[in-house]
Amino acid sequence: xxxxxxxxxxxxxxxxxxxxxxxxxxxxxxxxxxxxxxxxxxxxxxxxxxxxxxxxxxxxxxxxxxxxxxxxxxxxxxxxxxxxxxxxxxxxxxxxxxxxxxxxxxxxxxxxxxxxxxxxxxxxxxxxxxxxxxxxxxxxxxxxxxxxxxxxxxxxxxxxxxxxxxxxxxxxxxxxxxxxxxxxxxxxxxxxxxxxxxxxxxxxxxxxxxxxxxxxxxxxxxxxxxxxxxxxxxxxxxxxxxxxxxxxxxxxxxxxxxxxxxxxxxxxxxxxxxxxxxxxxxxxxxxxxxxxxxxxxxxxxxxxx
Amino acid sequence: xxxxxxxxxxxxxxxxxxxxxxxxxxxxxxxxxxxxxxxxxxxxxxxxxxxxxxxxxxxxxxxxxxxxxxxxxxxxxxxxxxxxxxxxxxxxxxxxxxxxxxxxxxxxxxxxxxxxxxxxxxxxxxxxxxxxxxxxxxxxxxxxxxxxxxxxxxxxxxxxxxxxxxxxxxxxxxxxxxxxxxxxxxxxxxxxxxxxxxxxxxxxxxxxxxxxxxxxxxxxxxxxxxxxxxxxxxxxxxxxxxxxxxxxxxxxxxxxxxxxxxx
Numbered sequence: 396x397x398x399x400x401x402x403x404x405x406x407x408x409x410x411x412x413x414x415x416x417x418x419x420x421x422x423x424x425x426x427x428x429x430x431x432x433x434x435x436x437x438x439x440x441x442x443x444x445x446x447x448x449x450x451x452x453x454x455x456x457x458x459x460x461x462x463x464x465x466x467x468x469x470x471x472x473x474x475x476x477x478x479x480x481x482x483x484x485x486x487x488x489x490x491x492x493x494x495x496x497x498x499x500x501x502x503x504x505x506x507x508x509x510x511x512x513x514x515x516x517x518x519x520x521x522x523x524x525x526x527x528x529x530x531x532x533x534x535x536x537x538x539x540x541x542x543x544x545x546x547x548x549x550x551x552x553x554x555x556x557x558x559x560x561x562x563x564x565x566x567x568x569x570x571x572x573x574x575x576x577x578x579x580x581x582x583x584x585x586x587x588x589x590x591x592x593x594x595x596x597x598x599x600x601x602x603x604x605x606x607x608x609x610x611x612x613x614x615x616x617x618x619x620x621x622x623x624x625x626x627x628x629x630x631x632x633x634x635x636x637x638x639x640x641x642x643x644x645x646x647x648x649x650x651x652x653x654x655x656x657x658x659x660x661x662x663x664x665x666x667x668x669x670x671x672x673x674x675x676x677x678x679x680x681x682x683x684x685x686x687x688x689x690x691x692x693x694x695x696x697x698x699x700x
Numbered sequence: 701x702x703x704x705x706x707x708x709x710x711x712x713x714x715x716x717x718x719x720x721x722x723x724x725x726x727x728x729x730x731x732x733x734x735x736x737x738x739x740x741x742x743x744x745x746x747x748x749x750x751x752x753x754x755x756x757x758x759x760x761x762x763x764x765x766x767x768x769x770x771x772x773x774x775x776x777x778x779x780x781x782x783x784x785x786x787x788x789x790x791x792x793x794x795x796x797x798x799x800x801x802x803x804x805x806x807x808x809x810x811x812x813x814x815x816x817x818x819x820x821x822x823x824x825x826x827x828x829x830x831x832x833x834x835x836x837x838x839x840x841x842x843x844x845x846x847x848x849x850x851x852x853x854x855x856x857x858x859x860x861x862x863x864x865x866x867x868x869x870x871x872x873x874x875x876x877x878x879x880x881x882x883x884x885x886x887x888x889x890x891x892x893x894x895x896x897x898x899x900x901x902x903x904x905x906x907x908x909x910x911x912x913x914x915x916x917x918x919x920x921x922x923x924x925x926x927x928x929x930x931x932x933x934x935x936x937x938x939x940x941x942x943x944x945x946x947x948x949x950x951x952x953x954x955x956x957x958x959x960x961x962x963x
Contacts (some may be wrong), residue, residue, distance in 0.1 A: 405819070422927035429701050430791075430925075442927075450942040457920050457930035462746045464922060471929050613823065615746045666922040667741065667749060669703050669791065 397681030400690040401676070403437070403657050405635045406416075406583035410437040410492055410500045410557050410658060413691060414648065414676045416445055417639055417662035418496035418522060418562075419468065423470065423482040430669045435676060437658060438492030441482070441574065443524050445498045446507050448474035458595050458604040463614030463641070464663060465593050467607035470498055470524075475511045495561065496522040501594050502550050511555040521560070523551050523582075526564030526589035538589075541576035545608065548580035563628070565617075571631035576658040578632045585646045586637035586640035586660065587628060597697035614663040615641040622650055629655030643671060645678025655696040701729050703791040708911055710784050714848050716841040718814075719780050721767040722760070723790060729759040731793050734800075734822035735952040738765065738792030739924040742775045742782075747920040749912035750922050752776070755818035755893070755951070756793060757794055758850045765790070768849055794924045795951050798822055798891060803890045804849055805912075807831035807898025808880070810875050812894020816844060818916050818952075819893055820851050828853055832878060836894070840864035872901040879909055889913070890910060896963065903955040913955040919946040 401412035416424075418440040424433055433439065451471025458465050474483065478495075486493045495518050499505035505523065505598050512518055525538035537543040544561070552559050563570060563578045565588035569614050574585055575679020591613025595604040604611075638656030642648050643664040651659045664671035683691060702725075709722040728738065739751035752775045758766040769819040771780050782788060798818075801807040809819040809831060816835050823833055823846075835861045836842050843865055846854050858866030859874050867874055875890070882888050893916040906913035919931035925946035933944050936959045944950060944957070 421928060422925070426923075426925045426927040430703055451929060453934075454930055454932045454943075455920055457922055457928065459748060459750050459920075462749055464750060466922075466928070466930060468929050471932070527781060561810075591916075614749050663749070663922075666928055667746075667751065668789075669925070 399688060399691075401679060403692060403695070405520075405560070405637065406558050406656055408492065411413055412437040412676050412679070413652065413658040414672050414679070415492075415494065415637070415658055415660045416665060416672055417439055417660035418524065420662040420665045424486055427665070427669055431673055434490040435673055436491045437676070438494055438519060439486070439489070440494040440496050440522055440660060441486070442472050443470050443496040443498040444472055444475055444478045444508060445470060446475050446504050446511070448472065448477065451605040455604065455606055458610070460595060460612065461616060463612055463616030464603060465595055465610035465612050466590070467605045467610035469607065472552045473510055478658070479515065483515070483517065492519035493517060494522050496519045496524050496562070497551070498524045499547075502546050505547050506550040506554045509551040513554060520560055520583070521551065521555050521557050522560040522562050522586060523547060524562050524589070526562050537560050537571065539567050541572050544573050545576040545580035547663060548577050548582050552581045558583040560586050562589055563651075564589050565624055566592050571627050574628040574632050578634050582634060584635040584637060585628060585632065586639055588617075588624050588640050591617050592619065612665040613641065615643055617641045618647060619659070622654060624696070625651055626654045642675070643667070644676045645682060648675050648679060649682065649694065652691070652694050653696070653698050655698065657695055701731070701792065701794065703789065706765070706790045707787050708782055708784055711780070711782050714768070715844050716839075717771045718842065718844060719771065720757075720849050721769065721779070722764045723767070723788060724763050725790060727761040727764050728765050728790065728792050729763055732756050732759055732765065733793070733797030734825055735797035735818050736793040736795050737924070737951060738767070738790050738794065740779070741789040742778045748774050748778070751791060753921055753923065753924060753947075754917065755916065756821055757817040758821045758824050760850055766819070766850055768814065768844065770814045779906045791924060795935055795947055796949070798916070798952050800939055801826060801831070801889050805887050806889055808875065808878055809833045810871055810889050810890060810892040810894070811835040812871055812898040813837060813842070815892070815894030815898075815916070817893070819891060820846065820849060820893060823850055824856060832857065834859070834871050834874045834878065836860070836874075836898070837865075838862065851862070870898070870901070872898060872905065875902060876905060879905065879911060891942070892916070900960055903958075903960050906955060914952050915955055916952045917946050921947050923947070934962045
């Protein structure tokens with residue numbers, strides 16, 4: 396029996412396996428700790444942190460759609476200070492990579508959050524959210540413009556002492572252009588995609604189902620879109636790419652790995668099946684065993700065209 | 701709290717569009733408190749995608765979790781076709797429960813429609829005869845016979861919107877009469893669950909009479925664990941954090957904790 400090596404390298408960072416939980420779908424990790432062994436994960440990307448606490452958008456904030464859901468949470472979070480004092484110490488006790496997702500209203504604010512995480516132990520990388528569709532300032536406004544994407548990236552890199560992953564928006568005409576701009580600005584890796592902007596209407600009341608009017612679509616509904624964008628970006632850049640978008644089982648994960656993603660993130664599936672990430676890790680292990688593949692790295696980027 | 705596939709022991713119709721589900725989960729039974737809920741995955745596929753939250757209506761024989769639900773949408777339409785012997789994935793118990801009534805208090809349970817479910821569980825854990833149970837329904841055929849859902853020997857005071865059974869009108873009118881009948885020596889406490897408009901009425905009435913009241917709310921939620929933050933509701937006071945999350949901070953709240961104007 397082969398014991399496949401599931402370790403992957405994302406730039407300077409090594410993960411014990413390629414399965415991460417996506418920001419905003421896994422809280423600060425603790426929420427799932429009584430249900431699964433978090434140490435088995437490749438890593439946890441925590442809920443997006445801003446300089447100051449954010450209360451988020453008015454409800455209703457979520458609505459189910461075919462094979463997916465729309466959310467307009469609005470980056471509700473405890474803020475940098477509370478994160479460092481109240482959330483991080485618990486996360487530091489885990490034996491898995493902790494990646495902190497950050498968000499700012501301005502370029503400088505992104506830098507300030509990165510600076511606040513500088514010198515802090517127990518953080519494997521920073522993921523920069525330039526792609527949230529549910530906030531008025533910052534977020535997607537940066538992520539849809541190559542120059543602004545590069546500026547935010549540069550500012551974070553200047554302040555950060557950890558690998559920097561930039562999370563891209565799918566709500567663009569040419570994601571390859573943004574990816575190249577962010578790579579040129581010095582990012583260590585890319586993660587994609589964030590949610591697709593969408594809306595749903597209550598036909599009886601003739602009002603939007605979300606108080607925010609629009610929200611971010613996630614779940615299996617977006618998987619083919621996200622997969623194609625990963626394919627495009629992998630062709631455009633040399634830095635590692637982390638695939639995200641509607642992955643619910645190991646077969647979905649393999650699609651992204653074969654397309655060239657070096658790791659994947661599990662998002663909405665965590666809500667449906669809290670054990671989804673662990674099931675996927677186990678599924679990848681079995682797939683490698685059955686196909687006599689010694690290292691998961693040997694699957695990555697093996698797409699034949 | 702656990703997540704597991706649980707055997708459906710029964711899933712039977714008990715009133716118009718209303719079903720009573722028993723699922724086997726000794727571990728949830730061991731932990732469950734009145735007011736808590738579970739998240740059920742109604743199918744195996746990806747559509748509908750999300751789990752559905754259901755109040756726990758009671759427990760039986762150390763291993764059965766009881767759920768009372770009305771068929772209102774896609775999820776519950778699929779659920780009502782599930783047969784005994786099949787299984788559903790259940791996550792729970794979740795949320796905080798009711799703070800139980802104290803000695804010397806006179807509990808009044810006020811239910812609107814399916815809001816009766818968590819109150820049946822509550823009623824089963826407090827001394828029979830020590831409380832009043834007021835229940836409002838749309839019509840007589842929607843009335844859930846409490847002895848059919850595991851609560852025997854309870855006298856429901858019933859109201860219906862169409863007057864086909866009990867008091868014609870709102871359950872809040874029954875509550876108003878009940879509260880008016882108390883003198884200063886009796887300390888009533890109200891436990892309410894039902895549609896938002898009904899709860900607003902209960903909140904206004906209890907606040908007006910300075911009566912303690914806990915309400916159990918429902919909200920759209922994706923995870924039930926406090927991770928998605930989808931189930932936000934307005935807190936009453938202007939504090940640093942403006943929202944509670946129904947799944948974790950609730951679903952049971954003291955009426956004074958919420959901003960009823962903006963709920």
